[in-house]
Amino acid sequence: MPSKSPNMRKVALRLLTRSGSTGLGEGILESPxxxxxxxxxxxxxxxxxxxxxxxHALLTRALAEARREHPxxxxxxxxxxxxxxxxxxxxxxxxxxxxxxIEGWVALLTGLLDLLGRVIGEDLAVKLVSQAMTKRAPDxxxxxxxxxxxxxxxxxxx
Amino acid sequence: xxxxxxxxxxxxxxxxRRLPTGVRGLDAVLGGGIPELSFNLVAGGPxxxxxxxxxxxxxxxxxSDRPGLYFTVLxxxxxxxxxxxxxxxxxxxxxxxxxxxLLNVGTEAAxxxxxxVLARIVAEVERLTPGIVVVDSFGTLVPSGPRTDGxxxxxxEQFVQRLSLxxxxxxxxxxxxxxxxxAEQRHPVFTIADGIVSLSQxxxxxxxxxxxxxxxxxxxxxxxxLHTFRITDSGLQVYPRIPEQQSTRRPPRxxxxxxxxxxxxxxLGGGIPxxxxVMLAGPAGSGKTTFATQFVAAGNHMGESAVIAVFEEYPExxxxxxxxxxxxxxxxxxxxxxxxxxxxxxxxxxxxTLAAILETVEEIGASRVVIDSVSGFEIALAPAFRxxxxxxxxxxxxxLTALGVTVLMTNExxxxxxxxxxSFTGERVSFVTDDIIIQRYVELEGQLRTVLAVVKMRGSxxxxxxxxxxxxxxxxxxxxxxxxxxxxLTGFPERRSYARRATHxxxxxxxxxxxxxLVRIGDASAATLATRTATSPAEVTRALxxxxxxxxxxxxxxxxxxxxxxxxxxxDKR
Numbered sequence: 135m136p137s138k139s140p141n142m143r144k145v146a147l148r149l150l151t152r153s154g155s156t157g158l159g160e161g162i163l164e165s166p167x168x169x170x171x172x173x174x175x176x177x178x179x180x181x182x183x184x185x186x187x188x189x190h191a192l193l194t195r196a197l198a199e200a201r202r203e204h205p206x207x208x209x210x211x212x213x214x215x216x217x218x219x220x221x222x223x224x225x226x227x228x229x230x231x232x233x234x235x236i237e238g239w240v241a242l243l244t245g246l247l248d249l250l251g252r253v254i255g256e257d258l259a260v261k262l263v264s265q266a267m268t269k270r271a272p273d274x275x276x277x278x279x280x281x282x283x284x285x286x287x288x289x290x291x292x
Numbered sequence: 293x294x295x296x297x298x299x300x301x302x303x304x305x306x307x308x309r310r311l312p313t314g315v316r317g318l319d320a321v322l323g324g325g326i327p328e329l330s331f332n333l334v335a336g337g338p339x340x341x342x343x344x345x346x347x348x349x350x351x352x353x354x355x356s357d358r359p360g361l362y363f364t365v366l367x368x369x370x371x372x373x374x375x376x377x378x379x380x381x382x383x384x385x386x387x388x389x390x391x392x393x394l395l396n397v398g399t400e401a402a403x404x405x406x407x408x409v410l411a412r413i414v415a416e417v418e419r420l421t422p423g424i425v426v427v428d429s430f431g432t433l434v435p436s437g438p439r440t441d442g443x444x445x446x447x448x449e450q451f452v453q454r455l456s457l458x459x460x461x462x463x464x465x466x467x468x469x470x471x472x473x474x475a476e477q478r479h480p481v482f483t484i485a486d487g488i489v490s491l492s493q494x495x496x497x498x499x500x501x502x503x504x505x506x507x508x509x510x511x512x513x514x515x516x517x518l519h520t521f522r523i524t525d526s527g528l529q530v531y532p533r534i535p536e537q538q539s540t541r542r543p544p545r546x547x548x549x550x551x552x553x554x555x556x557x558x559x560l561g562g563g564i565p566x567x568x569x570v571m572l573a574g575p576a577g578s579g580k581t582t583f584a585t586q587f588v589a590a591g592n593h594m595g596e597s598a599v600i601a602v603f604e605e606y607p608e609x610x611x612x613x614x615x616x617x618x619x620x621x622x623x624x625x626x627x628x629x630x631x632x633x634x635x636x637x638x639x640x641x642x643x644x645t646l647a648a649i650l651e652t653v654e655e656i657g658a659s660r661v662v663i664d665s666v667s668g669f670e671i672a673l674a675p676a677f678r679x680x681x682x683x684x685x686x687x688x689x690x691x692l693t694a695l696g697v698t699v700l701m702t703n704e705x706x707x708x709x710x711x712x713x714x715s716f717t718g719e720r721v722s723f724v725t726d727d728i729i730i731q732r733y734v735e736l737e738g739q740l741r742t743v744l745a746v747v748k749m750r751g752s753x754x755x756x757x758x759x760x761x762x763x764x765x766x767x768x769x770x771x772x773x774x775x776x777x778x779x780x781l782t783g784f785p786e787r788r789s790y791a792r793r794a795t796h797x798x799x800x801x802x803x804x805x806x807x808x809x810l811v812r813i814g815d816a817s818a819a820t821l822a823t824r825t826a827t828s829p830a831e832v833t834r835a836l837x838x839x840x841x842x843x844x845x846x847x848x849x850x851x852x853x854x855x856x857x858x859x860x861x862x863x864d865k866r
Binding site: 181182183184187188250254257258262 | 364369370371372374375378385388389393394395396397398399402416
């Protein structure tokens with residue numbers, strides 16, 4: 135498996151802990167629902183560039199790689215090729231499990247950045263992913279994405 | 293807010309702006325560029341360069357206010373597009389996501405509902421208000437092959453019409469990429485387009501020739517015909533066909549250019565008329581390149597710059613060989629007074645060659661151009677271009693001399709034919725030249741010697757003599773006239789009978805020649821005599837020693853460490 139870039143991990147961590155611009159609020163990593171919505175926004179934006187199938191291919195590969203080191207991601211499921219976002223993330227409880235989940239999401243995004251970087255170049259990969267995750271999704275887009283709002287609000291449990 | 297792209301001309305008509313393509317040579321072919329807000333088709337088979345061309349145009353015109361949108365449908369995935377197009381110089385990753393967006397509508401297209409595809413495109417256009425939009429490729433929107441029926445074609449036509457209307461309403465200049473080759477451009481979609489650019493590549497022998505043709509640009513005069521193009525690291529580069537005859541040929545300057553070859557200018561009536569095209573034809577090893585380098589060096593001494601187009605050897609080898617012939621071209625290169633253009637690939641077009649030469653001529657303000665050699669140039673061309681070499685060469689020389697540049701072309705010929713056969717190339721390109729100099733080998737006095745003659749000088753008096761020449765350590769030197777011989781063109785000249793009688797009794801031909809030269813010019817050194825008689829210095833020295841011993845010649849004086857000789861007037865020695 136290609137080695138992960140430490141820089142990409144920093145970028146992933148920054149993108150998942152940033153605040154304000156998406157309206158997702160502080161402490162994104164503390165809420166599975168918000169993390170799930172961040173990935174959903176990423177899916178919507180990157181699918182504009184690469185198509186749903188193209189983004190789905192990238193995401194499933196990154197997820198497969200990340201699962202090897204982060205079993206907590208085993209329960210995370212991509213909905214479908216034409217809806218390449220996750221089924222609602224399970225709610226986690228307990229400090230240890232929260233930390234594991236955070237590590238898993240960061241590893242997943244790092245893997246995605248790494249993978250995309252190897253294909254189109256690191257700078258461009260970081261740029262596109264950053265733009266996607268710091269962009270406020272138009273209301274119609276989020277509305278078009280089924281269950282997005284619900285998932286963010288309810289924070290489904292296991 | 294979108295600014296109005298067009299203004300009005302004095303007569304009240306709409307003044308249509310033309311967008312630059314960013315592709316060298318293409319704006320000229322299009323008649324000035326892409327008409328703003330036009331709806332265009334770029335057609336061609338796989339690998340023809342359609343995507344690269346469209347992206348080049350996008351990067352040239354996109355801005356953050358009016359970005360460029362590139363939609364991929366079901367062809368090349370966007371991720372691969374970004375990966376590979378980054379290799380071109382025009383692709384600036386910094387501008388991606390700011391000025392340029394590469395978006396995929398494959399998912400929408402996969403459903404087969406063209407309304408969905410159109411809705412997605414229109415939504416992105418409304419969202420990003422682009423100035424330029426590309427859809428690559430519209431042919432993949434409907435099934436192709438046996439499954440295609442009339443309804444598919446009608447759906448596609450309707451889609452294109454609606455797309456065109458939307459894009460024009462949003463004041464975008466747009467391009468549809470099409471795989472349809474030139475022969476299939478009867479598709480109704482082609483009638484909707486305001487402009488059509490076709491790209492093709494044809495394997496010809498071992499080379500590939502790329503050609504571009506503009507078949508339609510509404511409202512402006514474009515350059516018809518096929519134009520060669522090449523895909524380089526910088527993207528596409530088009531070489532427009534050269535106009536067949538420049539109507540504004542610069543009047544030749546009333547001056548003669550020195551050739552730098554001692555004795556040659558005298559034969560040319562004072563030198564080469566400035567602005568002429570000169571052909572120097574001769575067999576292999578006869579000194580054509582030496583002549584050419586001396587011609588360049590002579591110009592350099594007068595402060596002129598020069599360009600040499602080399603086809604047969606690497607520039608460094610060419611420069612080294614020139615140094616061996618006593619000409620320091622490297623210094624001229626260092627001083628920026630000389631540029632060597634190395635053109636060796638076997639898939640060149642004449643237009644590409646001319647573009648390279650013209651660009652360099654303008655860059656350094658060159659007044660002398662050497663094409664070394666015409667035969668090498670012909671071989672460097674793709675086979676397709678060799679077929680019309682004569683016409684192409686005519687255009688090339690015409691374009692160069694129209695700039696007032698003096699062109700010296702070398703050409704290798706064999707002279708294997710009968711006496712008097714003066715065809716200088718297999719293609720008989722000599723008709724494009726103003727002046728012709730021929731070189732050839734002859735057997736003279738039991739030796740292989742070299743002679744030259746001026747065959748033609750348009751509108752100028754010149755010598756009609758065959759004169760011998762030698763290549764010395766300091767370059768080519770033209771010697772005495774060979775009027776005493778006949779049959780030079782056969783390669784086996786014979787001394788005329790009156791000439792034989794004039795030979796000094798008991799002297800060898802070389803001794804006689806040296807003695808005659810001394811009688812004509814008075815006191816002279818061995819080196820001067822070697823030059824004037826086109827004989828090697830060693831042979832002249834031997835001849836002088838014998839002439840001194842026989843009392844035909846005396847050592848006159850030592851001048852500047854050089855011995856001079858003088859003929860003794862003794863008619864009884866004849």
